Amino acid sequence: MVERRSMEKRHIYITALHLYHGGAEMAICNLANGFAERGYPVTIWCVYKLCEPVYRLHPSVDVEYLTGDKPNRQEFLTALRKCHLLTAFREGMRSVGILYRKNRVIMNKIRAVKAGVILSTRLEHNRILARYAQSGVLKIGQSHYGEHFDKRLAKWIGREYIYLDYFVLLTESLRVEAEKIMRKDCHCKCISIGNYLEDEVQKKLQAVKDVEREKIVLSVGRLSPEKGFERLICAWKKVSPNFPQWKLVIIGDGAERAKLEALAGEIRVTFTGNIAHDRVLELMKQGSVYAMTSYTEGFPYVLLEACNAELPVVAYDVPTGPGELVRDGETGFLVPDHAEDIYCARLEKLLRNPDLCQKMGKKGKKYVERFTKQNTLDQWEKLFY
Template identity: 30%
Template sequence: MKITFLIHNVYGIGGTIRTTLNLAAALADRHELTVVSMLRHRARPRFAIDPRVTVVPLVDLRDHSADAADPLLHQPAEVFPTAEKRYAQYSRLTDLRAEDYLRTCDADVVIGTRPGVNVYLARFASPRALRVAQEHLTHDTHSKKLRAQLAHHYRDLDAVVTTTRADAAVYQAKMRLPGVSVLAVPNSVPDPGPSPADGRAHVIAAAGRLVRAKRFDLLIEAFTDVAAQHPDWSLRIYGAGTDKERLQRLIDDQGLGGRAALMGVVSPIEAEFAKASIVASASDAESFGMTLVEAMRCGTPVVATDCPLGPAEIVDDGVDGRLVPTGDRQALAAALCDLIADEPGRRRMGEAARDAARRFDPAPVAHAYEDLFAELAASRHARAWQRRKSHWRGRAGRALRGLRRRYESVTWA
């Protein structure tokens, strides 16, 4: 089977890129895999890519590239949805390259990995291929305008796959998609390989994009309370982003210099998590929680805010990690202090975390996708009938409402 992934920019760093490459490598054991990158901004991808996976960039943004001189690169996109957060990075050239590629693509399955790219998938991919949209964000994080744009196009897909059961339920309840399978398949994280954490290092680690939604400011504030009780412990935050300067000022203002540090981007991150005894996440919202699984696979227990929608489906509170209320500095600090004070408990929790995280191994996740492909192929005609029936019902309903309005206008006249 030929399987093609469509991704925003495989040459960057991010959770969607990691999980796409993990899944592609697992599927490459039995299938022909291609990753199509809408954009390219550097010579080589930052993440290692399985040599069995073919990478195809569509628009080269590098200064010396031929695409940089193409006037279409500076014309606004017409197909990529305007309400999508990445809209400014897309152009008429991206629209046309995506259309050209998908019109001629002979893949049996095409999988999109972000909302705007999924619109390309719905508009241009061959109906002979199974068209699957992954949602690495969540329904409710999309604006009302974007949800309306997506609902219009997602009706032409075969499936919408979220990363959590909770988000799948939201899509099923709020976005009517007749004939489209809506289900959850978690992201996959491979076994990192190095020896698991032993729970002895006096280090709390955290990782992610340095943006406000990740609430590293809350984590730093909570660590201020932790440091007052446990002055021999330190906090290491890995990542890059627009919030870096503000977070550094907060570290300085709290007098945590030398105790808390912004470590920059490290990839892969697992080796750093294995050096820590606790990994913390203070996010206001998560579509999944890749760093939680990555930490657990290293045998490092996590303390995470119980934010929508991912952590509660990853962490078994009190068994392989701790969940605390979102935005609660005191609760976050207390949970960290509890684990710091209980070294044997940290070790037990770390062992439980490593065992529990095996369910996110790429092999079973890849099998879940293969089962989905088989189900979609078998139900293709039945789902097409559902789609047509819904379409005609909608037309009949609109016609009936029109007749009622005309009748009422005549009656009142």
């Protein structure tokens, strides 16, 4: 465990786009809480105020909202799709203004800090931090997503991140990849630190009464293209006729919802929209299987929660994310990406065998116990001194 310093704790500033639903947003709140509990002054700089923070924040964590803007990407895309060219032009110009302002306010905040730690959580914020932070500031860039660095992105990161002190990736495979693209004379060190579940979440899962598992396949996430819910619905269309007592429950909301509901048609799929986090945990304790069909992931909190709720997982083995949290054949199944027939077969195997579900679920909970709050915060604290 990291030795506690008697010196005054450094102020930690964390950048965020918003504090609405999302794995990255939960990670930001968890880190802020963990740092605050260890005595650090913590401020979150939040670009958009879409709502009050969805996830719990420690009373001492300060949140500063930097603009009155809200993103308008969906309005712009809708206007384009409907060929409303004048509206699309207006929304495009508004989007340019929003982009300029959101980068400007982050830059101004970073420039004004003379000492402490700044933890930026988005690729563009990392670039601004590397360029504009003062010399007395510890500069830590972070990626919450499972980016694999194509040639253009690799060149951009290698050029823009050289003056960061640390670039923190969620998985070891991403760390190795990032290290390869950094220049040899680069000041920045690449580190891998995963996520953890708040103690409160684990207590809530433990507090939910153990009931007989219902015949529910559960999936949680933002209804956007990268989450691949259309793949899940297509697989469920093939599987569900053989299992008339089972239903698929999809928790979350987003721009793809209407499209996904239309794709589901009359098959047994329930879309809950965004619901309270406590209710998500209850459903995880009631369900029998967790299904993930994302095209890309970072270090998915939802899988940490599912494994802690003793749900076996079926997931596509995309480059990062599921492979960090699922042991194929032991705690669930990792399926080669795009192999829909294999995905359906693995899902059917679990639906036919409740004893296997229970066995894998218990192993899954044990497997993710290593992602503890103490270990994760100790790794972060080593960077501060």
